[in-house]
Amino acid sequence: MRHSTRIAVGPVQFRIGSDWAEPIAALERLYAGYPRDEARPADATVRLFAARPWRRRLRPSVHIGGDFIVPDALPLPLSMGLLAAEMGMNLQVALGWRRHMLLHASAVAKDGRALIMSGESGSGKSTLAALLGEKGGEGDWRLMGDEFTLIDPAAGDAFAFPRAVSLKNDAIAEVAAHVDPVRLGPLLAATPKGDIRHLIPRASAIAAMHEPARPALLLFPRFGGETAIEPMGEGEAFVRLTEASTNYVALGEAGFAALTRLVRETPAFGISYPDSAAGIALVEQLWAETAR
Amino acid sequence: MTDRVYRAAPPGALRIEPLGELTAIFDRRSMQTHLVVSPMPEILEAMGVDPCGAALLASRLAASFDFDGDDDVQPILAERLDELAAMGLVERA
Numbered sequence: 001m002r003h004s005t006r007i008a009v010g011p012v013q014f015r016i017g018s019d020w021a022e023p024i025a026a027l028e029r030l031y032a033g034y035p036r037d038e039a040r041p042a043d044a045t046v047r048l049f050a051a052r053p054w055r056r057r058l059r060p061s062v063h064i065g066g067d068f069i070v071p072d073a074l075p076l077p078l079s080m081g082l083l084a085a086e087m088g089m090n091l092q093v094a095l096g097w098r099r100h101m102l103l104h105a106s107a108v109a110k111d112g113r114a115l116i117m118s119g120e121s122g123s124g125k126s127t128l129a130a131l132l133g134e135k136g137g138e139g140d141w142r143l144m145g146d147e148f149t150l151i152d153p154a155a156g157d158a159f160a161f162p163r164a165v166s167l168k169n170d171a172i173a174e175v176a177a178h179v180d181p182v183r184l185g186p187l188l189a190a191t192p193k194g195d196i197r198h199l200i201p202r203a204s205a206i207a208a209m210h211e212p213a214r215p216a217l218l219l220f221p222r223f224g225g226e227t228a229i230e231p232m233g234e235g236e237a238f239v240r241l242t243e244a245s246t247n248y249v250a251l252g253e254a255g256f257a258a259l260t261r262l263v264r265e266t267p268a269f270g271i272s273y274p275d276s277a278a279g280i281a282l283v284e285q286l287w288a289e290t291a292r
Numbered sequence: 293m294t295d296r297v298y299r300a301a302p303p304g305a306l307r308i309e310p311l312g313e314l315t316a317i318f319d320r321r322s323m324q325t326h327l328v329v330s331p332m333p334e335i336l337e338a339m340g341v342d343p344c345g346a347a348l349l350a351s352r353l354a355a356s357f358d359f360d361g362d363d364d365v366q367p368i369l370a371e372r373l374d375e376l377a378a379m380g381l382v383e384r385a
Contacts, residue, residue, distance in 0.1 A: 233311070233312040233313060233314075234311035234312040234314070235311040235312045235315075235316075235327070236314075238311050238314065238316055238327075239314070239327060242325065248325075249323075252323050253307065253318055253320060253323075256309075256316070256318040256325055257307075260309045260311065260316060263311060
């Protein structure tokens with residue numbers, strides 16, 4: 001690879017190589033505030049490569065590669081190299097990580113306790129986590145991650161994976177209104193996932209990314225419709241989280257034990273909300289009333 | 293109809309965790325997770341170590357379920373045993 005960089009997000013050390021300089025430069029800007037350890041071996045490797053050597057100049061398109069390859073990963077135009085890098089990083093973690101149970105969920109923490117939000121794309125879990133992470137002053141909510149939450153199978157603690165937050169479509173303007181523009185990446189317009197703009201988490205969230213938090217509340221948000229709260233039984237939370245975990249099956253009994261413990265010890269609710277302000281209010285209410 | 297006889301999984305093969313209305317069962321042999329509802333956990337518990345069929349199960353479960361002398365209980369239990377066998381949680385003896 002002609003260009004490469006190393007990035008540590010939570011417990012994962014990435015090595016990212018690219019045939020082009022631009023995605024690497026963009027990543028280095030987004031992750032400038034993250035700790036760097038050049039000597040540490042990579043846990044996951046992401047490669048952005050040209051399909052054919054001559055394509056690099058002739059018609060640039062980025063292919064995603066790495067330790068695991070999804071056969072139908074689409075080649076993306078070079079302008080979306082940053083998105084390709086992000087997708088590659090997600091892929092390597094989702095498919096390759098074994099030290100923790102991986103939940104496709106966002107999380108924020110307060111006083112050493114974690115609020116974990118799981119939902120499909122479009123549920124608003126990322127936006128809620130990003131907005132909570134920007135709320136109040138330092139020392140309020142700590143953003144743990146907008147995409148993945150890691151659960152230690154032995155102790156049950158949640159660990160952060162605070163990659164740059166991937167804001168999509170309407171969430172871009174909503175979050176941008178609250179943050180210093182210096183913390184925003186370039187606008188990636190009209191990608192296969194819509195418009196995307198990255199938000200660099202607060203320095204305090206990055207500094208605390210190795211600190212575990214005790215799961216205290218599980219929420220399954222659904223954006224749209226009237227405000228509603230539905231208590232969720234342990235069985236349903238278990239089923240939903242097996243679906244939200246990318247490595248549940250691979251972990252075997254350790255994953256089973258971690259998940260049964262998580263749903264038994266953590267109150268769970270499904271929530272619906274018409275807009276982010278209502279969503280934030282619901283989250284704060286449930287946190288105050290029910291978090292363990 | 294002959295009463296088919298089934299054998300429970302060997303001790304330690306299953307990890308059974310009640311989760312409210314559902315019960316999660318991890319089969320250490322196949323590494324599979326099964327989610328079941330009542331009366332599956334009760335059937336597994338009542339099977340004991342020796343092979344048993346629907347008739348024997350019905351008499352054991354009568355203590356905890358109010359069957360009311362219902363004749364339909366045995367065919368239902370036979371069906372549930374067949375389903376448990378299909379999941380690999382019990383086997384034909």
